Amino acid sequence: MITCGIDVGSLSAEAAIFVDENLEAYSLIRTGPDSAATALSALKVALEKTDILQQDIEFTVATGYGRVIVPFADRNITEISCHAKGAHYFHPSTRTILDMGGQDCKAIRCDENGKATNFIMNDKCAAGTGRAMEVMASLLQIQLEEIGARSLKIDGDPLKISNTCVIFAKSEVLSLMREGVPINEILAGLCDSVAERVKTLVQRVGIEDDFVISGGISKNLGVVKRLEQKLDVCAHIPEEPQIVGAVGAALFARELLEKQKSSEKRP
């Protein structure tokens, strides 16, 4: 049984291919201006790693921000459900998931079967999202991937960035740079303010162990470590945290396909 999950996010897109219960291959690409084309190239990149052809895929579920425009999908399922299911696949005792994506942030609660039971989402404001990190990386002229590690190379507590709004925080960071504050100190302040912002989101939905973080920002140790401290928990991060939504979608595809097959068998 070959199924596929496609997650088209605002900044990145992922495809996950499952053969029966196993993750056979996945891809992770940058979202382009055309969601349909992005979805197709994510699928092709994943298929290239296997002997599977596109026509071999029996069922495809699309999820994420661009899910309604994936032309080859059989079904769309919200990213909330898919993230819960995906996190449960990687870590079966998951009860709380924080997904920190490019343009939104979701705190999700799920039951022992990986079914989402409640969630809180911020998709109105760029503060605390991957986009904010990108804006700051380009302002400070450093690589996105460097932020986390460099933000931990400081002595003492991180400085406080007083503005929440990314636009205002940009001017604040610029004046810190002008004052000669070391970049690592500024990065520590930025990571701390992201952690502070998502902390309230997680607290509002209520935290129950085990706690999993998915999405691009979970690759930023500077945010993760500070969030763990603030929440006093240990976070589990899947090996590739950006494919959790796509994996969940592929697992839904599998369930839907099974259901379809069993109903076909009925007389």
Next chain:
Amino acid sequence: MITAGIDIGHQSVNAVILENDRIMSHATRVIAGEVEAAAKTVFCGILERAGMKAARIERLFATGVGREKVTFADGNRTEMLSHVRGSHWLFPAARTVIDVGAEGSRILRCDSEGNLTNFVMNDKCASGAGVFLETVAEMMQIPLSEMGPFSLDSSNRVVLTTTCAVFAESEIVAEVHRGSAKADILAGVHESIAAKIAAVTKRVGIEAELIFTGGVALNIGVVRALEKQLEHDIRVPKNPEIVGALGAAILAKNSA
């Protein structure tokens, strides 16, 4: 009696010299570097323009977020009070003042005497502030002062679905790629800023007349969009950005 007011905002300094009931001179300057130095430059500029020496100013009041940085002022007052006083002096029927500057907005209510009765401010989010307009002007390569008139030619306004200024930037880029007309995109931006300002205004409650002050009031596109959303006519002073400084000068005059 001759008094002066200096308004130190996030981005610019405005100053006014008032002789009894007449504005003698006024000036606006973007802050570059030290706030105090910018305040001095603007103050010297208005003195020169009015053809008078500093000694003739009987009292100088500072206002605005940086009011405490003006060490040569005789006193200071909050920008809330100054905007209400300035608006009421210009338009005695003023009851609601909408002040939108570079980094935020304030909605102020006053009584028939020009006393501040209530206010709400938003300085946490750039989506309803002047900086957003500046960013868009830069992206669309249009002078800030031309955005308003240009947007009035829109026949098919673009609807921006996001509120956040950072997200709106990507939406605007997408609209540009899609080939949407510049006027339609700008009209969409003005509508979105007006919606944010209108939401705050409604929280305070509206009473006519409505006065729009601050640099954003210079944008006719935002003014029209806001009038539509609030279902009220809005009066814009000839120099909306100097109303705070004017109010400070009036307060200086009346503090005797």
